[in-house]
Amino acid sequence: MSLAMHSHYCNNAEHRMILERSFGEWIEFFHVDTPRLSKKHELFVFFRITHPERFKTHLAALVPLLTTARDAERFRKDIYKQKAEGTLKGLVHLSAINIAFSAKGLAKLGAEGFTDDVFNNGMWEDMTYPLEGDDKTKHNGLDDQHDWFHQFTPRSGYLDGVFTITGESEKTLTDTLEMVKQTFGIGLPTPPGAAQELDKPSIQLIFQQQGHVLDDDREHFGWVDGISQPIVIGLDTDAKVEEAKKGLKPIQAGTILVGGEGDQSNHPAWANEGSFMVFRTYEQRVPEFVGWCGRNTKKIKAEGMTERAAGELRKFSSRVVGRWPNGAPLEHHPDKDPAPMLSPDPIKNKELLFAKWKDEGKDPNAEHKKLEAMNHTDAFTYNPEDQTKCPYAAHIRKCGPRDDFPNYEKHLMLRRGIPYGPVALNNEKGGGVSQHDRGLLFVSYQSSITNGFRFIQKEWANKEDKPVDFTEKMGNAAPQGIDAIIGQMPPDYRSETDVTQYEHPAPVVNLPDVEKPVPTPNKHYIPIERWVIPRGGEYFFAPSISGMQDTLCK
Numbered sequence: 001m002s003l004a005m006h007s008h009y010c011n012n013a014e015h016r017m018i019l020e021r022s023f024g025e026w027i028e029f030f031h032v033d034t035p036r037l038s039k040k041h042e043l044f045v046f047f048r049i050t051h052p053e054r055f056k057t058h059l060a061a062l063v064p065l066l067t068t069a070r071d072a073e074r075f076r077k078d079i080y081k082q083k084a085e086g087t088l089k090g091l092v093h094l095s096a097i098n099i100a101f102s103a104k105g106l107a108k109l110g111a112e113g114f115t116d117d118v119f120n121n122g123m124w125e126d127m128t129y130p131l132e133g134d135d136k137t138k139h140n141g142l143d144d145q146h147d148w149f150h151q152f153t154p155r156s157g158y159l160d161g162v163f164t165i166t167g168e169s170e171k172t173l174t175d176t177l178e179m180v181k182q183t184f185g186i187g188l189p190t191p192p193g194a195a196q197e198l199d200k201p202s203i204q205l206i207f208q209q210q211g212h213v214l215d216d217d218r219e220h221f222g223w224v225d226g227i228s229q230p231i232v233i234g235l236d237t238d239a240k241v242e243e244a245k246k247g248l249k250p251i252q253a254g255t256i257l258v259g260g261e262g263d264q265s266n267h268p269a270w271a272n273e274g275s276f277m278v279f280r281t282y283e284q285r286v287p288e289f290v291g292w293c294g295r296n297t298k299k300i301k302a303e304g305m306t307e308r309a310a311g312e313l314r315k316f317s318s319r320v321v322g323r324w325p326n327g328a329p330l331e332h333h334p335d336k337d338p339a340p341m342l343s344p345d346p347i348k349n350k351e352l353l354f355a356k357w358k359d360e361g362k363d364p365n366a367e368h369k370k371l372e373a374m375n376h377t378d379a380f381t382y383n384p385e386d387q388t389k390c391p392y393a394a395h396i397r398k399c400g401p402r403d404d405f406p407n408y409e410k411h412l413m414l415r416r417g418i419p420y421g422p423v424a425l426n427n428e429k430g431g432g433v434s435q436h437d438r439g440l441l442f443v444s445y446q447s448s449i450t451n452g453f454r455f456i457q458k459e460w461a462n463k464e465d466k467p468v469d470f471t472e473k474m475g476n477a478a479p480q481g482i483d484a485i486i487g488q489m490p491p492d493y494r495s496e497t498d499v500t501q502y503e504h505p506a507p508v509v510n511l512p513d514v515e516k517p518v519p520t521p522n523k524h525y526i527p528i529e530r531w532v533i534p535r536g537g538e539y540f541f542a543p544s545i546s547g548m549q550d551t552l553c554k
Helices: 052-065 069-085 103-108 117-127 170-183 238-244 286-295 298-303 307-321 346-359 364-375 395-399 426-431 453-461 545-552
Strands: 005-008 041-049 095-101 161-167 203-212 275-284 418-420 439-446 508-510 525-527 532-542
Touching: 041 170, 052 095, 052 170, 052 545, 095 103, 095 170, 103 117, 103 532, 117 275, 117 453, 117 532, 161 170, 161 532, 170 203, 203 418, 203 439, 286 298, 286 307, 286 426, 298 307, 307 395, 346 364, 395 453, 439 532
Parallel strands: none
Antiparallel strands: 005 095, 041 161, 041 203, 095 161, 095 532, 275 439, 275 532, 418 439, 508 525
């Protein structure tokens, strides 16, 4: 019951190949509430299959190096045991490899196809908006075609697959990629006169995107990311399943794995225990987002950036997201961030807290774990009759409505994204205009793209009256609005001169005023801007090891 992956670690010595011992990154896939693997960097390498038969042989050579999530759990426990016993010496190098295929890549390998048209037609057809003269049946989304990186577009040729490589350093990514390239015949020296077919490449590398974990697992807007992850019945412990019932409901394995319990799809037998992988690049315009939040904070307008105004700015931006930056849900803490604030900078604040706890004779690590447990809780749900705590239009409520929306759990997915690009410093934020490319390399896994990623983006985030129409709860003024973070309007709505702006009138969202008790009904609507820009991606399928051995390698 696992997706395929290869992983390893070694102790020190630069000359040693990073193939000594297996370790698991895909344990995250099945045990989503366990501590995250100590990976810091991730590389997505997109490829095109140039010689299918040779590729099958090369893939078969890679498969023996792959391991399962069950194996990964054992290796992971071994690492922690060595750490606890003090027997783990030197620097620990971690690396993991996964492979996934587009519909076109699977067709080249002769695999029995899926009947899922969304997957078969790909993300370009599903997520882009038609230009004048385009066949509208071939463009079923709201992405502006001009915003996509050309490597993801049909005019650059189609992608057949992607390698996902993770590691603790950029050097590990480079070394692991070199091993993968050689496995598929790239860069191998050819002796004079040699004509061995297996020494020739079977793939063409098209495009690479690299991400890295930010301090404290934050995304670029400044919020701790990845907190709300579903617990999977049969893959997570019974204790985790019981705890999950207090908030985000546990899901059946078939919500994530093809052929798992609860999966009602009619996919080929070889695809069982695999999962559909969505890859999507989202650019984040951080200075523009900060500027918008500031312009909508009344105390900043009246007082400038005073301590009171900074507190109101933090509260306003947290209402947009639905959590405080450290993760505490507004549903539990609607008025004040429960995390002690010794500095507005989260990393500096953490340093000051550790120093304070140490001065008080407390164990800083233990205190931080208690604070994290409170902030990172997922044990809450929403009252559909009320938005005085978490606004109906908040990002986490639009994309994860919980009890607002009956049977919402069928639309959950596992998110495994990672940020890319440099952190925005205060001088860049203060300038109000992005000076660097940064954002999120979004990855999700689900047994159905239609029920998972696609439903959340198109039906919940993009529609102003979804997941549930709360117009009546707001005095019949208007619905709550699209998701202010990732919600989309057709490209016709955007400004021709500024990618972050909409033409007047801009779409609005209902965000209760932070200066006074939230009125019921609330009619406080705010025009939004465009701070998250989709730059393209693709739909892939990550097969099980048996699926590769028995079908894709044959």
